[in-house]
Amino acid sequence: MQRRYLSLAAAIATTMTLTLTGCGSGSGSDDVTLKLIAADYGDSHSNSSQHYWDELARAFEKKNPGIKVDVDVYSWTDVDKKVADLVKEGHAPDLAQIGAYADYAAKGQLYSADQLLSIPTQGDFTPSLAEAGEYKRIQYGMPFGASTRRLFYNKKLFSEAGITSPPQSWDDIAADAQLLKAHGVKMPFALPLGPEETQAETMQWMLSGGGGYTDSIGKYTIDSPENVKTFKWLKENLVGKGLTGTDPAKLNREDAFAAFSDGKVGMLNGHPTLMKQAAAKGIDYGTVELPGAHGKAKATMGVADWMMAFKQGGHRTQAGKFLDFVYSKKNVEKFSGEYSLLPVTSSASHAMLADDKYAKFHGSLQQLASAEFYPADKTSWPLVSKTVKAKMGAAVGPRGNPAGVLTDIQNTADATDNVGE
Incomplete structure (x- = not known):
């Protein structure tokens, strides 16, 4: 009998450990700081993407008091290498907005999109872009900024x-x-x-x-x-x-x-x-x-850059909340208009197509659905x-x-x- 009670106690202890580990891995506590490394789409300090991300982070933090977002923006010359170096050193960021995702996905280092995003957010991606973000038929790369030629x-x-x-x-x-x-x-x-x-x-x-x-x-x-x-x-x-x-x-x-x-x-x-x-x-x-x-x-050729979420920090739930905010129609439309890119979601695309202010983008937008992309998978x-x-x-x-x-x-x-x- 004594051995039975010891086993029960051990089982309870193990369950508690797993539960606590689960909270730390992003399924519970919101008291975290997310680290995002992003590429710069601006052509000068005055319109650097750092300004966009800082404003977006403040707006998100106001609605989600337990989650902070720390963003570092790098030039396209440096950003991919920066993320690669951090991953190699064992300090992967929670989120990275860079040029390629497949190598990280192949090594099992990324959350899939369906582990992060709400169903409406994931379903809002332009289908051709969502497909281009798949590795072995699972979406790991979330499109962020697109263009056609x-x-x-x-x-x-x-x-x-x-x-x-x-x-x-x-x-x-x-x-x-x-x-x-x-x-x-x-x-x-x-x-x-x-x-x-x-x-x-x-x-x-x-x-x-x-x-x-x-x-x-x-x-x-x-x-x-x-x-x-x-x-x-x-x-x-x-x-x-x-x-x-x-x-x-x-x-x-x-x-x-x-x-x-x-x-x-x-x-x-x-x-x-x-x-x-x-x-x-x-x-x-x-x-x-x-x-x-x-x-x-x-x-025509289409190009998309990619957002991805690394597993290492364990902040799946918090990263997902932030990404749902990032991919809201308002924020996608704002980023696209500010940096002369095509929106990556259907809701923002429809909004731009209905707005004469974006008339110069309409031809490119109409081509996006049938565009062909690099074999980034x-x-x-x-x-x-x-x-x-x-x-x-x-x-x-x-x-x-x-x-x-x-x-x-x-x-x-x-x-x-x-x-x-």
């Missing part, structure tokens, strides 16, 4: 060159670029394949040529016939004829946007941020869906993206070999995929 053109330069309508196909792009060059435009078509964001420009052209990084089941198709044909066309018809104005391998996206905003570029592929930048310099611009090989491209993608940045610019240069470069990248992708998946 369109072709931008300078209306004044087009008019001066006698061009009466924007291009609808690759042949139109080549013909218009020739006319712009003949009228003294320094960069008829800006083609940024420099190291900053080569993977984006590359994907846009792949899609416009009927290809892409992967097929419908997620297998890499980087050296597909469609992709080879696309970059051969670029090499021969734009770069080879001097219609890009500079070596694409040395042109970064930021510099291409700046040149367009200075009136030196006739056309380029861009996203909503360029609207604000060009308008600030008084550029009269237009946008159209990406031209394709024989007409409108099959799809693959743990191999960061290395593949890095390889694209290193090699694609030279592929379209005078001595470039598009087929050879695409095959090299395909081999890297296959080797990494076989190890990592």
Whole structure:
């Protein structure tokens, strides 16, 4: 009998320990400070994302007195590495708003979205974005800030060159670029394949040529016939004829946007941020869906950045409350409008589509539902993206070999995929 009572006492003690552990892991106590590392979407100190997050945190804390939110904002150059270093050191933040989630999800370090968010919040994500945030069919990446790509053109330069309508196909792009060059435009078509964001420009052209990084089941198709044909066309018809104005391998996206905003570029592929930048310099611009090989491209490219919640601190419940607040219609719409991004929820998207104040975003918003995204669910993608940045610019240069470069990248992708998946 005595042994039985000792066992009962031990069982009670064990139950109490588990209960206390459960409270500490986020299912009970609200007396915590959440640590968030976030990326900066501003282009100066005055409009840094730090201001947005500080204001949002204060508003949340007022409604939830037991939860504090401590936010550190870093530039896009540093933010991903900062989070990686913290995780490696055993000090993962509770929340991170960065560029990739799959590697952390693969290692079991993240809460899934359904462990964090209320059903209405999770159901409000734009479906294509929610799907892009899945690893092995479970959503770990919560979209935060999105954009689609369109072709931008300078209306004044087009008019001066006698061009009466924007291009609808690759042949139109080549013909218009020739006319712009003949009228003294320094960069008829800006083609940024420099190291900053080569993977984006590359994907846009792949899609416009009927290809892409992967097929419908997620297998890499980087050296597909469609992709080879696309970059051969670029090499021969734009770069080879001097219609890009500079070596694409040395042109970064930021510099291409700046040149367009200075009136030196006739056309380029861009996203909503360029609207604000060009308008600030008084550029009269237009946008159209990406031209394709024989007409409108099959799809546009979409880009999303990601919010994720790490398990290490154990603050699941508190992080979920904060994220429900972050993703309210009011807050998503405010952030998107302030930083010229597309909202990631259906409720905020519908609100912006119904508001003439956001008319310049309407074309991009209407494309978001069918946009195609980076294969961010693959743990191999960061290395593949890095390889694209290193090699694609030279592929379209005078001595470039598009087929050879695409095959090299395909081999890297296959080797990494076989190890990592």
